[in-house]
Amino acid sequence: MEEIRARCGDGTTIEANDVATINLLHGAPFVSGPFINTFNEATIDFLVARGATRIGLPVELSAAAIATLARHNPVETEALAFGRQGLSLSMRCYHARAYGLHKDSCQFVCGLDPDGLAADQLDGKPLLVVNGTQTLSHGYAAAFADLAPLATAGVTHFRLSPQTTDMVEVAALFRAALDGRVAPAEAEAKLAALIAPTPLIDGYMRGRAGMSFSGGAARL
């Protein structure tokens, strides 16, 4: 907490993911992160009045909801474009628990699983991964189908969340798709080959179960 307090005063751009941090900032500019529950225009208006210069939206929102909020938002809007989707946080560390350790003496055991620890269904089908106190999707979100429409609606930033894959190549694919140098479906096919056997998912963007996949940009 003391480090956050110090950082809030030294000119560093802070991404606040809890209102405690917004409180510490005393009206100074900040980025509102995806774990601030920003589901609607009224919340955006409040955060912008408090100094938010960018609104990072929760991963649960559909492309339609993101577009609605981006059109309303007078400052920058950010959405997740690639990576495992953070689904929940806990005060309890499931990574430590899975290794028979306690959070307060965890030996940083999460470092053994840099891409997360698999938590599968009992029949062996993949479902989730845990990374410390966070639980994430098994599949990687990849929003190639939504880049152009969301950019048009006013989304200014797309976040790539790092996974244990060639992130330079991932970034190049998204850059090329955003610049119109590669068709979304082609970039998506290259990405799918790069990350196999981990599947792509896009359910939240489509307003469906987050773990589902609609066919992505290939269905366009």
Place this chain on the structure above:
Amino acid sequence: MRNINYLELVCPAGTPAALRTAIDAGADTVYCGFRDCTNARNYPGLNFDDQELAEGIAYAHARGRWVLVAVNTFPRAGDLGPWRRAVDAAAAAGADAVILADIGLLDYASRRHPKLRLHLSVQAAASNPLSIDFYREQFGVSRVVLPRVLAVSEVAALIARMKIEAEVFAFGSLGTMVEGRCYLSSYITGRSPSSDGACAPAEFVSYREEGGKMVSRLGEVMTNCYARNENAAYPTPCKSRLMVRGDASYLFEEPVGLNAASILAELKGAGVTALKIEGRQRSRAYVGEVVTHFRAALDALARGEAAPTAVSDLHAIAEGGKVTLSAFKKGWR
């Protein structure tokens, strides 16, 4: 006037009948919601319309009790109307407070209804003094419902540093994730606890006999597989049995319910104002039984006597048929 004995007992009312049952059994306060997506127990057959709320409030006020209205989901983009209507209707009906979580809705309620008492829902997951100060300073929140993730010593330390009332969960189902920021159910079903107000909706739940075992599913996802001698619990995602490092385990939490009956004096000592009983989705019989037990315990403690032991015997109606002190005891993390 209200006469609070020891700790305020805040009880669930999923229906008008449950509201009267809770009041008759000794609830100081009941909480309820409207019959739509504006509250976090948006299940079929539950909740109140405007007239039922007005009648429930009249019943409670005639007996010196309070009614709180939960408008504790997060309004959807482009669709603020139902949530603002719910706050307006609660105020018009004479609710003693509204329980809110969304920043935009708190902002609306504090400006539109400056005299309406605001409680911060557990869905806002405010568990540190800075966050709680933020909601108090920005919106005039009078009470925070603390997340079910703190040890009693942490509750005490937190209350010592905050300037508003604290309400803690004493009995009922447990969420093990930071509440209001858990998407496990929508990841599996597409229905959002945050905005639709339903975690693990019943229409996605199935139990099927497979190979001599009982398999529970939420949507397509296998959440558990039970041997014949095991009780099958409700397939809430955070109570799933999962394969982790080659073992089948309850990675997040076992299907158990919270029962803080044995530590009521400690909670009082920690500075807690109110005890919350979870379970608006549960039966009127559940409400009657739990409220009766806790009323007797609080009255005994107020007289300086030990709480009756019967209050520890609510296992049968707890989630999964088992109870725990959960995060209240150290070592849970």
